[in-house]
Amino acid sequence: MRVSEGRHFSWSERLSLAGIAGAVLALALGYGGSLHWIAALPIVVLGGVWGWQQIRRQALASTAGLVLAVCAAAAGFWAGVPAGWLLGAMVAALSAWDLDQFEQHLRQAGQVQGRAEMERRHLLRLALVDVLGILLGMMALQVPVQISFPAALLLAAALALGAGELILYLRQGHKE
Amino acid sequence: MRKVTLIGFLIYALLVAGLIAIDGGTLVLAIPLLVYLAVGALWGPAAARVRAVRTMTSDHAAEGSLIQVQVAVTNEGPAGEEVWIEDTVPEGLEIVQGSPRLLLPLPAGATAELAYDVRARRGAHAFPGVRVKVGEALDLFHVPAGEQAPQELHVAPRVQRLRRLSLRPQRTLANTGLFPARRGGAGIEFYGVREYQPGDPLRWVEWRASARHPDSMYTVEFEQECTAEVGLILDVRERVYDSADRRALFEHAIQAAASLADTLLNEGNRVGLLLFGSLLNWTFPGYGRVQRERILQALSEAALGGFLDQLEHLPTRLFPAHSQIVLVSPLSRGDQHMLTTMRAYGYPILVVSPNPVSLEPRAGGRWSELAVRIAQLERALLLRKLLAAGVQVLDWSVAQPLDHAIHAHLGRRALLFRGRR
Numbered sequence: 018m019r020v021s022e023g024r025h026f027s028w029s030e031r032l033s034l035a036g037i038a039g040a041v042l043a044l045a046l047g048y049g050g051s052l053h054w055i056a057a058l059p060i061v062v063l064g065g066v067w068g069w070q071q072i073r074r075q076a077l078a079s080t081a082g083l084v085l086a087v088c089a090a091a092a093g094f095w096a097g098v099p100a101g102w103l104l105g106a107m108v109a110a111l112s113a114w115d116l117d118q119f120e121q122h123l124r125q126a127g128q129v130q131g132r133a134e135m136e137r138r139h140l141l142r143l144a145l146v147d148v149l150g151i152l153l154g155m156m157a158l159q160v161p162v163q164i165s166f167p168a169a170l171l172l173a174a175a176l177a178l179g180a181g182e183l184i185l186y187l188r189q190g191h192k193e
Numbered sequence: 194m195r196k197v198t199l200i201g202f203l204i205y206a207l208l209v210a211g212l213i214a215i216d217g218g219t220l221v222l223a224i225p226l227l228v229y230l231a232v233g234a235l236w237g238p239a240a241a242r243v244r245a246v247r248t249m250t251s252d253h254a255a256e257g258s259l260i261q262v263q264v265a266v267t268n269e270g271p272a273g274e275e276v277w278i279e280d281t282v283p284e285g286l287e288i289v290q291g292s293p294r295l296l297l298p299l300p301a302g303a304t305a306e307l308a309y310d311v312r313a314r315r316g317a318h319a320f321p322g323v324r325v326k327v328g329e330a331l332d333l334f335h336v337p338a339g340e341q342a343p344q345e346l347h348v349a350p351r352v353q354r355l356r357r358l359s360l361r362p363q364r365t366l367a368n369t370g371l372f373p374a375r376r377g378g379a380g381i382e383f384y385g386v387r388e389y390q391p392g393d394p395l396r397w398v399e400w401r402a403s404a405r406h407p408d409s410m411y412t413v414e415f416e417q418e419c420t421a422e423v424g425l426i427l428d429v430r431e432r433v434y435d436s437a438d439r440r441a442l443f444e445h446a447i448q449a450a451a452s453l454a455d456t457l458l459n460e461g462n463r464v465g466l467l468l469f470g471s472l473l474n475w476t477f478p479g480y481g482r483v484q485r486e487r488i489l490q491a492l493s494e495a496a497l498g499g500f501l502d503q504l505e506h507l508p509t510r511l512f513p514a515h516s517q518i519v520l521v522s523p524l525s526r527g528d529q530h531m532l533t534t535m536r537a538y539g540y541p542i543l544v545v546s547p548n549p550v551s552l553e554p555r556a557g558g559r560w561s562e563l564a565v566r567i568a569q570l571e572r573a574l575l576l577r578k579l580l581a582a583g584v585q586v587l588d589w590s591v592a593q594p595l596d597h598a599i600h601a602h603l604g605r606r607a608l609l610f611r612g613r614r
Contacts, residue, residue: 080199087203087222091210094218103218108225115229115331118196122332126277127292128307134298135275138330146232146331150225157221172212179205 029116029136033079036113037068040086040106047093047102056096060089071117074124079117086110104154108147115143197233197333200226233333241327241338242270247280247320249346253490256315256351259289264307264323264342268299273327277335278307283318286311286346299327313348315447317494320344349489350444353452355596357460358603360421360517360543360585370420370461372517378417385414420461422478424512425454425488428522429470431497435525436549439497442523445547445591447492450521452595453545454488457519466491469507471498504531509538518542523549529575533582543585543603548572551590 026034041064045057063085070078087110090103119139123129204223211219243266250261264280280293291309299305322340360372369379377384386399389410402411427450429443436442450466457464458481465478466488476491478484504527512518518540522528536542550568576586589598 080194083199084203087207090222091207091219094222095214100218100221103222104225107222111225111229115196119332123296125294126296127294128296130295130297130305135296135330138274138298142232142236142330146225146229149232150228153228154221154224157224158218172208176205176209176212 027120027136028140029120032140033071033113033116033120034068036109036111036116037064037071037082039109040064040113041067043102043106043109044086044089044093047098047106048096050102051096051098053096053098071113074121076121079114083110083114100158101155104151104158108150108154111150112143112147196331197230200230200333204230229331230333233329233331236274236329236331237334238271238273238327238329238336240270241273241325241336243268243276243325243327243338243341245278245323245325245341247323247342247344249344252345253347253349253486254313256348257312258348260311260313260346262293262309262311264293265304266299266307266323266325267304268301270301270327270338272301273299274330275328275332276305277324277326277328278305279324280307280309281321281324281340282311283320283346285314285316285318287313313346315348315350315444315493318346318348320346347490347493349493350447350451352455352489353448353595355452355456356600358453358456358543358599360541360603366420366422366463368420368461369418371418372421372462374417374419376417377414380415380418382416382418383413384416386411387414388412420463422513422516423457423462423464424467424478424516424518425450425457425464426467426469426507426518426520426522427492427495428520428524429468429495429497430502431470431499432502433523433525433528434497434549436523436552438552442547442549442552442591443497446521446523447495449545449547449589449595451489451492453519453521454492455485458482458485458488464488465511467508467511468492468495469501469504471496471500473501473508475511504528507531507535509535509540512540515539515541520544521547523547524572524575526571526575529578529582532579532584536583541585543587544579545587545589545595545599546576548588548590551592 041061044060044064048054048057048060064082067078067082067085071082086106090107090110093103094100119136123132123135129135204226207219207223207226211217211223245264245266247262247264249263254260262280264278266276266278268276276297276299278295278297282288282293289310289312293307293309295305295307297305320343322343324340325338326335327338328335357371373380373382377387386402389398389403389412393412397413399411399413403409427446431439434442434446454464454466461480463478463480464484466476468474468491474491474495476484476487479487518535520532520542522544524544524546532542532544550565550572553565553568572588576588579586585603587598587602589595
């Protein structure tokens with residue numbers, strides 16, 4: 018599908034694309050600043066693909082983009098990338114994904130009434146998530162946490178229980 | 194995949210990664226995701242109570258007509274930030290305008306209206322209900338309000354206006370109609386000559402016969418025309434609709450049955466309908482518009498079946514002796530025996546037979562042409578045997594309108610008589 022010159026982008030679509038740009042920039046600068054330029058290049062390329070597919074309204078583009086962004090951010094911690102860049106990329110990617118999902122939700126409905134009101138409310142709620150997410154994340158980064166062996170064991174048990182619940186949920190299927 | 198599921202999966206993956214690496218930094222990445230879920234849960238809807246009402250232009254419509262559907266949903270619970278309303282449209286209905294889905298914010302006590310137009314195929318279409326979900330602004334958590342307003346739409350087959358059918362039932366009823374009654378009375382066809390009785394109109398005096406007999410006068414007698422008892426049988430055995438486009442052939446047969454029933458009832462006859470093939474579906478004989486609606490309703494729900502496979506199982510006791518039988522069926526090998534037996538019992542039979550060979554695609558090539566010729570010959574032989582047994586047969590090529598076919602093959606007597614006058 019070619020992007021026509023006359024196509025109108027809604028506020029949500031524009032902010033979603035801005036979120037993609039923000040996530041890609043944060044990751045690229047973070048990796049580049051840690052002298053991992055070789056990792057920054059594929060991040061920029063994949064980010065470009067994400068943005069292009071989203072403009073073409075491919076349904077799974079934003080989900081794939083968010084998963085890749087989370088993986089890149091998690092890998093960044095191990096590579097020594099500064100946490101601030103990674104946290105910023107995480108929030109930007111989450112916002113981009115959420116706004117694209119919102120647009121898809123509106124498109125699935127054949128008729129939409131009160132779109133402006135819903136869009137305004139959604140953007141305000143998302144802004145609250147972004148601000149709280151960054152603040153709490155930065156606060157958490159200031160607090161050094163040592164995970165002791167018993168705590169790790171407890172966490173592992175909780176995760177194993179969670180895994181069991183997840184498998185049960187997937188087997189039962191999902192009814193919306 | 195739902196949004197909550199994906200976010201939950203990502204949080205879980207980050208926690209596992211953090212545990213494996215014993216690195217708290219990875220756990221920090223899960224914080225925005227947790228905040229996202231928490232904000233959604235905080236504003237999540239507590240309960241959803243709505244009342245949905247669906248109205249249609251008509252819940253009994255004719256095939257191909259446009260039906261307007263309107264759904265009104267009133268929010269009887271707390272205000273909904275995002276309310277998803279979806280009317281589940283049954284298969285067999287084609288949406289021609291509008292959409293059955295609506296998304297909007299709905300304050301408490303407010304009513305949302307949804308409208309769309311559909312065109313329906315023949316049949317009974319059940320609307321399962323209107324699905325309503327109330328959600329919050331981030332579309333993470335929803336509360337379903339259940340399905341409401343189930344409803345049925347009955348679409349009757351299209352009815353063609355047919356001209357007069359030239360039938361001669363052996364027994365007629367007492368009411369005035371259009372079938373010759375084999376006795377003298379009020380009518381238009383010549384029946385015989387009888388002695389003049391005081392009160393007979395002078396214009397009916399047969400002067401030539403009266404001149405040959407100076408002592409008496411003679412009057413022309415016309416054949417009384419009355420209504421008749423008609424048993425209409427639609428063959429719904431799956432195996433006889435052996436055609437490349439089985440469904441189209443069956444729909445033509447249903448349309449023929451509907452048109453015949455409409456014409457016969459309009460002429461004042463007493464008509465009953467039997468759907469033979471699946472379980473017996475018998476519409477008791479009756480007159481007039483009410484009977485027409487009953488028959489059209491039965492035809493709207495007609496479907497092919499394979500339970501009763503042989504025409505020998507036809508319950509002839511349902512039809513009064515000597516009543517006119519009209520069978521709509523493509524016919525198949527083996528049907529001839531039962532029809533000739535019924536004829537022998539005294540039932541006058543008219544078979545309106547949609548030609549399945551006419552619907553076969555012409556693939557081209559010698560073998561295809563040969564196969565079609567053989568099929569046509571087999572069919573011609575079957576019809577000839579029925580004609581020889583005294584069964585009236587209309588071999589209907591479905592590409593031709595039924596009225597034309599009936600008029601060409603069954604309307605000649607009426608045409609000839611009108612020409613004489």
